[in-house]
Amino acid sequence: MKTVLITGASSGIGRELAHTFAKNNYNLILTARRKERLEDIKKDIEKTLSVSVQVIQLDLAASGSAELLYKKTNGIRVDILINNAGVGVYGDFKEIDMEKEEKMLILNIITLTKLTRLFAGDMIKAGQGNIVNIASTAAFQAVPLMASYSASKAYVLNFSEAIAHELKKYNITVTTICPGATRTEFADVASMNKSIFKNAPTAKELAEFTYKEMAKGKTIAIHSLKNRIMTFGTRFSPRKLNTAIAARIMK
Ligand SMILES: NC(=O)c1ccc[n+]([C@@H]2O[C@H](COP(=O)([O-])OP(=O)(O)OC[C@H]3O[C@@H](n4cnc5c(N)ncnc54)[C@H](OP(=O)(O)O)[C@@H]3O)[C@@H](O)[C@H]2O)c1
Numbered sequence: 660m661k662t663v664l665i666t667g668a669s670s671g672i673g674r675e676l677a678h679t680f681a682k683n684n685y686n687l688i689l690t691a692r693r694k695e696r697l698e699d700i701k702k703d704i705e706k707t708l709s710v711s712v713q714v715i716q717l718d719l720a721a722s723g724s725a726e727l728l729y730k731k732t733n734g735i736r737v738d739i740l741i742n743n744a745g746v747g748v749y750g751d752f753k754e755i756d757m758e759k760e761e762k763m764l765i766l767n768i769i770t771l772t773k774l775t776r777l778f779a780g781d782m783i784k785a786g787q788g789n790i791v792n793i794a795s796t797a798a799f800q801a802v803p804l805m806a807s808y809s810a811s812k813a814y815v816l817n818f819s820e821a822i823a824h825e826l827k828k829y830n831i832t833v834t835t836i837c838p839g840a841t842r843t844e845f846a847d848v849a850s851m852n853k854s855i856f857k858n859a860p861t862a863k864e865l866a867e868f869t870y871k872e873m874a875k876g877k878t879i880a881i882h883s884l885k886n887r888i889m890t891f892g893t894r895f896s897p898r899k900l901n902t903a904i905a906a907r908i909m910k
Contacts, residue, residue: 660710664688664737666719666728666774667744669696671843672793675866676741678703681710683870688732690715691744719744720762725773739873740778741791742771742815747808747849749909760807767811772818775833779826788831791873792819796839796881799890801898803906808849816879823878832876836869839886855908 663680667673669691677689681704689697694716701712715731717724745767748759775790782788795809798816802809816835823833840859846852865882872880881887893901 660684660686661738662686662688662735663739663741664690664732664778665741665743666690666770668700669693671845672838672841672862672865672869673741673743674700675862676743676869677712678863679866679870680739681708681712684708684710685739686710687712688715688735688737689713690717690719690728692716692718719770720766722765722769725770725777728774729777736785737778737781738785738787739789739791740774741793741869742774743791743793744770745793745811747805747845747851749805749808749849749851751804752806755807764807764811767808768814771815775818775822779822779831782831783826783829786830788829789873790819790822790826790831790833791869792833792835793869794819794835794837796837796886796890798837800893800901800905802909803902804909805849809905820878832873832878834869834873834877835879836865836872837879837881837886837890838865839881839883839889841865841882852910 663685665673665676668677668689677687677700681687689712691697697714701714704712717728746763748755748763771792792815794815795812797809798812819833819835826833840855841862842856842859843862846856868882881890
């Protein structure tokens with residue numbers, strides 16, 4: 660039976676990814692800071708399905724946390740790594756809390772990169788593997804009021820696309836998932852206005868989409884036709900105009 664490691668599994672897309680992969684017969688390693696939540700998910704899954712669930716409580720915005728997570732999974736072969744944990748910081752850049760911003764950048768960029776590097780090494784030795792990195796439709800353009808967040812997701816997209824090319828010869832796929840607004844705890848954590856999340860898809864829809872796109876070996880998967888049209892459109896309109904439109908949406 661294969662094993663999937665999911666970061667940020669205590670809520671939103673990560674929690675639904677845990678249920679989706681369990682239903683598809685994968686053993687799970689789930690990590691996040693809120694241990695009780697992870698233990699509840701473990702209980703729920705193990706009650707109904709014959710898969711094993713291991714819980715690892717960690718703050719992935721702490722320096723050295725990627726190495727620690729890798730160490731804690733030592734001995735278990737991770738076939739699929741899903742770098743899902745991520746947060747947004749919303750607000751006027753000149754007023755943004757520098758500490759929050761730094762933690763976001765460590766989580767969204769540094770930890771994701773290090774985990775990818777560490778687990779890719781083992782996947783190369785095993786001759787196969789799948790890596791899934793959760794970016795965002797915000798990766799395709801500058802987003803005022805979420806300047807660093809959108810830039811962090813542009814990093815995830817570019818980094819993942821490059822290593823997808825590099826790792827292909829080792830039989831490893833790297834899939835970047837780009838959700839648009841999705842109903843999770845994301846907006847609360849980022850202190851955002853929730854109007855753009857009103858009719859947004861659910862975390863379950865995103866998790867099922869992620870599973871399917873990963874299984875197909877897709878390199879970039881943008882969720883929903885509307886988001887695919889919007890992100891494609893940004894290629895043809897002036898960057899300044901894209902930024903101005905994003906600023907209006909984010910207000
Ligand atoms: N929802 C959206 O509209 C949207 C759109 C585009 C992209 N995304 C991306 O989707 C991914 C999942 O987010 P979500 O929407 O499902 O949000 P969410 O419900 O807030 O879930 C975020 C997950 O990340 C974990 N996390 C946050 N900080 C962490 C830390 N320091 N260390 C370890 N784990 C941490 C949280 O667990 P703990 O708090 O328990 O640690 C939680 O499990 C993120 O990468 C996000 O950027 C979301």
